[in-house]
Amino acid sequence: MDPRHHQVLVPALEQAIDAVVLIDDTNRVTFFNTAAECLWGYDRSEVLGQPVTFLIPGDRQPYRDSYAEANQNGCENRTVGTSREVRIERKDGTEIWGSFSLSRVDVDGKIHYMGLIRDVTQEVKRRDELHLLSLAVNETDRAMLVLDQDRRIIYINRAFSDLFGYSLADVKGKLPSSFLAGASTEPETLTRFRRKGWELEGFTEDLLVYASSGDQIWVSAAVNPILNGSGSVTNVVVVLTDITPLKRIQSLQDDILEILAGDVSLPEVADFLCRRVEEIAPDIISSVLLVDSELKMRPLAGPSLPPAYSDAIDGVAIGEIAGSCGTAVWRGESVYVTDIETDPLWTPYRHLALPYGLKACWSSPIKLKGGRIAGTFAFYYREKRGPSQFHQQIVQACLHLCKLAIERDEARRQIALLSHFDPLTGLPNRAWFVAEVESLLQKAGNENRQVAFFAVNLDRFKDVNNSLGHTLGDKMLIEAAHRLQATFTTLAAVICRTGGDTFVVVMPDCDVAHASIRADRILHALSQPTDIPAFALSLSASIGISIFNDNGTDPETLLKYAETAMYQAKAAGRATYRFFSPEMNQLVESRLVLGAALRNALASNSLRLHYQPQVNLNSKKLYGVEALARWRHPEFGDISPVRFIPLAEEIGLIEIIGKWSLREACRQMAIWRRNGVAVPTVAVNLSPLHFRDTTLSKFVAELLNEFALPAACLTIEITESVMMNTGNETLKTLVALHELGVGLSMDDFGTGFSSLSSLTQMPINELKLDRSFMRNFETDPNAQAVTTAVVRIGQSLGMTVVSEGVETEDQARILRRLDCAVAQGYHFAKAMSPRDLERWISTTQPANAIPDRVGV
Missing domain, CATH: 3.20.20.450 (EAL domain)
Structure with missing residues (x-):
């Protein structure tokens, strides 16, 4: 190189933004600029003269060998290799990425190699992140699409294509609703979806859409806007989750709950459930079995099972080896049999299932409140297999629906029982009595025979309840019921409890003379001392009697008249009986009128208190007064407490x-x-x-x-x-x-x-x-x-x-x-009004006398 060029090149390389490293023909570093010092973290004095391996450690062997080979071969071209990326270990042990290119230069007549290294760590990191993001987007099972600021599609992932059958070329530039919405897509939901799609906040909406094949698909669409630095939406990312199976199960639940609200029998509910399940999961056969009181299985529903198979398993006892269903009840947990032909649980019964192509069975116990197992819900398969996740979701929902249906059926049976029988004594109640006695009276009328009605009410039963407690009162009612039943054991009598402490006995072929004898026997039976532990009480009763046809022809009238006569027996001193007479109606009507008048008196504050003095027998001074209720009615006049206080007790006042x-x-x-x-x-x-x-x-x-x-x-x-x-x-x-x-x-x-x-x-x-x-x-x-x-x-x-x-x-x-x-x-004095009492005190008590309660 021309020395003048050398004088220009070295300062230029020193000022270069990128790191510059010169290597001589022995692969030693001869130049290390300031940028290189920053990049590697070494001072140039630590690097100059060192082998290039000082900067490129041994684990970077492939890169190092290519540099050395290029040096040894003495390529004529100035560019030894194209730019490549390499990991660089800095002096402090941290790693960065550098973009490395190698060139041959002539320095002072000697061949050197100049490496230019640029820090591309952030670029590599962003590229890796994009790569991972691309993998996540394309490998997820959630369908995704990216929209531009006009809400048109610019990208879809592989899951979107798999779910809907469209390629990117098919949908790019389109609005999603233009091809996903269909005839059954709810317009209101679609309108709401479009409106909210332009908002700045994300949202989630369930939507019915269509695939390219025309199949309906329920999706949960999570819409997420992407904002720029100024807060404007630049893109929208939509993630679609296929919830069609869940929607089908939800639809199943809604349908079953709807029919449970109606008057549909348990077998009809179970049959409908099985048919709906097989609609949403055509690859299974479903069944519902119940467990009877003898712990035997009883088919309730299985519309797709062969009738002969259902008949064959009817009455099979639960046990340790009782197929899938009987074993599930025995264990109290689900039983999976993936191969009926080889599973030992099916050994006694496989000959029943295999001829019909039933090769696998999964059965789960139906548990009611309290943990009682009422039956099983089962899936049969025509191939050797276990349940899918979708099947597990169906069964989970169906077990709850079966539980509700069975509990509803049992509650309705219990209500029906309670509506006709008294739960305490076990006797029929008033509702049953009216229906049963109507036919009895019709027969008696056709044959011109008399029937006696006995209204039996226990005397002073409220006192027993209030003083001794309801538990003892219930025992006395049960005892009275047993004694009445024992009195008429050999007779065709109808005995029921019509409410509270009142029983009714209806005796066919019984005239007035025979009714008197029966009434005496009832009174005698009830008067015997009870054997209730810790109490030696005697029962007594008041009895009213009415006679068909003499007093009426229908059960309600005869019962009312018998009860009227019973009240007359109580008024006569209790522990006796009375026959109904027309005059008693007047007494009953008077009692009803008096009860209404007493309520009005309380509401209008018409009662008054009078006060009777209590006197010290030695000093003659006033000890105190007793407050006594008095009632003067504008029409009936003065009504004695002996009359209205017992009435108040009876009517709850x-x-x-x-x-x-x-x-x-x-x-x-x-x-x-x-x-x-x-x-x-x-x-x-x-x-x-x-x-x-x-x-x-x-x-x-x-x-x-x-x-x-x-x-x-x-x-x-x-x-x-x-x-x-x-x-x-x-x-x-x-x-x-x-x-x-x-x-x-x-x-x-x-x-x-x-x-x-x-x-x-x-x-x-x-x-x-x-x-x-x-x-x-x-x-x-x-x-x-x-x-x-x-x-x-x-x-x-x-x-x-x-x-x-x-x-x-x-x-x-x-x-x-x-x-x-x-x-x-x-x-001393009768009960007086407050003013009369004041006058009595002023005339009988010494002036300035202090009432004497000392020594009393």
Whole structure:
């Protein structure tokens, strides 16, 4: 090289942007410019004079050998080799890619080779990424297409061509909807798809489209816009997932759920299910079997199975080796048999399946709520194989559908059973009774024979339920049902439970005389002591009797009249029977009218409280008052509590009356206290139902707070029947009331089920001796003895004893002698209105007297 050229070349190479390396004929580096230092990370002093292998390590052998060979051959051409890419290991151990080209140059009369190396690491990385992306796009099973900014196709992948049958040449430049949409594509969905396709955010939409063959294909289209730096859409990438199998299964589910909502039998549902399954999966034969109570298989549906085969497997017992279905039930899990001919599970039954071309079978147990196995759902195959993923999806859906269908069928059967039979006693109910007795009466009418209707209602059953609990009440109902059945064992009687504690017996060929005998036998059978553990109670009943044809000709009328007579028997004292008479209708109508009037009275606040004084027998001072409900009707006049309180209990108003009484008594006490009327306390009667209400104590506390009353101003009277249910919520309610400071009084003590042990468990501070003990009290030593015992019990337990029904001075004198502290009755005063009570206090109580409750 001309020295002048050398002087120009070297500085130029030094300033070159690309790395420049000169190698002499011994393959040693003679020049290493600044760009090369940056590229390799070496200082030139570390490289000059080194063999070229210093820059190209041994693992780059093919590249190194080609450079050396080019040097040795001394090619005449200036370009030894074309540009190629090579990995370069830098001084710090990192690797980069360089684009390398080699040229021969003459330096000072000697041949050198000049290598030009450009850093192409980022280009290689982008190219690799594009290569991987291309592989992903073309190898995925999701159909993809890329649209330009006009939403026309510029690219499709291999999966798109496979799914729809179009090549890129077929669709390039077209709008996707122009060839994918078809007659059944929903216009609304397509419009929404087109509109949203121009938006800046991606979305997913299910769409029915068409392949080039005309086949319908359901796809889930995920549309993703590609934005440039300014936020404008430059391209749209659409990924289409074939969801046709899932849509077919969904359609199957929708169809089955729709027919389940109708009045379609279980066999019809199962048959429809199998046929629909075989439509969407033509390569299988489906069947549904049920398991009976003897654990034997019973075909329910299998429309494509040969009838002879279904008949042959009917009654096959489940077991460890019982084909696919019987074994699936035995194991409680799916059983796959890919070859019926060789699988040992089919050894006893392969001769049944193989002649019909059934070569494989997959059976899954149908499990209901609670894990009970009700049957199997099975796929048969005409070739030796197992299920596909699509088949597995179908079975998963069908097992759930079979479960729903079987549970619906069982629920309908249970409802049908419950609609005709009482679940507690097992007796027919009223609905069954009417249908059954109609035919009986029709036959009796044709033969001119009489039929007796007995309405049997247990006496005081509500008291048992409320005081002893519903569990014991249910046992008593069951016992009553058994005794009625035993009474008519040899007779063609119809016995049913029509509701609550009422039973009906219909006796054919039974006139009035025979009906009386039967009624006596019923009363005797029910009156025998029960053998219910821990209780020695006797049942009793009131019976009403009506006679066909004398009192009516249809079941409903005769039953109504028998029930009317039954109420008359209760009014006559219970534990007896009455025959229906027309006059009873008037009583029933009166009762209905009175019930409606009582509801109106409560709604219009027409009831009133009167107050009867309770007097300290020693000091004659006022001890307290008892609040008693009174009702004056504008048409019926004064209605006695003896009449309307039992009616309120029967028609479900007693709890409302109780809470009304509490509020009214507290309101009146607040007025008396504000006006300086010296009433120490007011006692309010509550029914046993109130103490089953866990919110009673809260209600009372709110009343005391509302009327600013101390708790000692209120006493709540309970009946002895409450004592029989001191467990659970009742006792908690009593304790909560006691903790408020409210007084608790045991009303009508000595007439019910009470016991001393129960009395000691309850927070009672007062006993009220029932008024029945005052009858002939002056001359009856037994009544006086009982009174003495009650007084001593009360004193020993720290309770005050109040005697009710005191009407004479002699009774009061004897009570004082017996140390009874408090009395109430007509001898002192009747129940009075608040104003009359105030006048009574002002005339009978000493001026400025403080009511005396000390020592009581």
